Amino acid sequence: MIEARALTKRYGTKTAVDRVEFSVRPGVVTGFLGPNGAGKSTTMRMILGLDKPTEGTVTVLGRSYTGFPAPLTEVGALLEARSVHPGRTARAHLQGLAYTHGIPKSRVEEVLALAGLSEVAGKRAGGFSLGMGQRLGIAAALLGDPQVLILDEPVNGLDPEGVLWVRNLLTGLAAEGRTIFVSSHLMSEMALTAQHLIIVGRGRVLADTSLEEFVRTAGGDRVKVVCADPGRLSTTIAGPGVEVTGRGEELSIAGLGAREIGTAAAREGIALYELTVQSVSLEEAFMDLTRDAVEYHARSLESVGGSR
Numbered sequence: 441m442i443e444a445r446a447l448t449k450r451y452g453t454k455t456a457v458d459r460v461e462f463s464v465r466p467g468v469v470t471g472f473l474g475p476n477g478a479g480k481s482t483t484m485r486m487i488l489g490l491d492k493p494t495e496g497t498v499t500v501l502g503r504s505y506t507g508f509p510a511p512l513t514e515v516g517a518l519l520e521a522r523s524v525h526p527g528r529t530a531r532a533h534l535q536g537l538a539y540t541h542g543i544p545k546s547r548v549e550e551v552l553a554l555a556g557l558s559e560v561a562g563k564r565a566g567g568f569s570l571g572m573g574q575r576l577g578i579a580a581a582l583l584g585d586p587q588v589l590i591l592d593e594p595v596n597g598l599d600p601e602g603v604l605w606v607r608n609l610l611t612g613l614a615a616e617g618r619t620i621f622v623s624s625h626l627m628s629e630m631a632l633t634a635q636h637l638i639i640v641g642r643g644r645v646l647a648d649t650s651l652e653e654f655v656r657t658a659g660g661d662r663v664k665v666v667c668a669d670p671g672r673l674s675t676t677i678a679g680p681g682v683e684v685t686g687r688g689e690e691l692s693i694a695g696l697g698a699r700e701i702g703t704a705a706a707r708e709g710i711a712l713y714e715l716t717v718q719s720v721s722l723e724e725a726f727m728d729l730t731r732d733a734v735e736y737h738a739r740s741l742e743s744v745g746g747s748r
């Protein structure tokens with residue numbers, strides 16, 4: 441369990457994290473999402489005691505992180521910045537961490553194998569690719585077999601096999617009852633990995649909800665209908681809370697399910713050519729929610745005069 445209460449971080453006049461409240465529960469993967477500069481890394485750094493809150497508190501398993509005598513065995517973390525000495529081998533790096541935390545050497549070999557690094561364990565970490573560095577970071581986070589995992593962009597730089605590995609790893613660890621808090625910009629990946637979402641923008645919590653609920657609310661359960669007589673179908677299904685838009689043979693209907701629409705069409709003898717529930721993707725729902733909270737907008741090539 442990770443609990444943030446009125447958590448605030450200001451850098452001069454900039455409020456990076458603004459009275460944030462959330463609870464990250466065990467047993468599910470919680471995705472931590474937000475546009476660039478939303479305050480995700482700052483929040484994670486405060487959870488891990490690397491930054492001090494200006495106001496408010498954040499606890500892990502009911503305590504402040506700095507209060508853990510051997511933090512690795514309680515909380516595993518991967519932050520964006522690499523913290524491995526480039527001249528050290530992967531094995532030496534993990535052995536150093538294991539030694540300071542009273543973790544047996546055999547566990548080092550276990551996590552090296554788990555992360556797919558056994559063959560390169562004797563190589564210097566400085567020569568590692570971005571993906572190998574990420575694997576080493578994740579191996580370090582897992583070293584103490586912690587109950588809580590905090591991972592900032594864990595799939596950054598990983599190949600498809602690595603992405604799948606992280607997905608299965610995180611869902612498996614959550615299923616064991618651990619608390620998994622993971623930030624990512626890859627919406628398609630989050631949609632497959634997370635069951636719960638905490639979405640931030642400009643330092644504030646914009647949503648704290650299950651993935652399913654978030655996407656459903658954003659989608660408004662629209663149904664696409666292509667039929668022989670859209671005018672008559674619209675009249676048949678009209679009623680309070682039903683909204684019909686569309687052109688030609690195609691209608692987009694909100695406020696009724698596919699089954700009710702299909703039944704109404706059959707009753708009226710209207711031929712249906714298509715009846716599709718339109719589910720909004722996590723990406724669309726996220727863009728909708730965070731549109732006003734995006735600080736760093738990209739401009740198209742045309743608008744900056746870069747097109748030829």
Ligand SMILES: Nc1ncnc2c1ncn2[C@@H]1O[C@H](COP(=O)(O)OP(=O)(O)OP(=O)(O)O)[C@@H](O)[C@H]1O
Nearest residue numbers: 451454455456474475476477478479480481482483
């Ligand atoms: N040490 C610092 N000094 C001043 N401002 C900072 C510092 N660290 C972060 N900020 C600012 O705080 C805000 C939140 O930054 P943070 O890195 O937490 O966002 P983020 O959500 O992790 O972004 P990204 O998705 O780009 O990694 C940003 O506007 C950033 O510029």
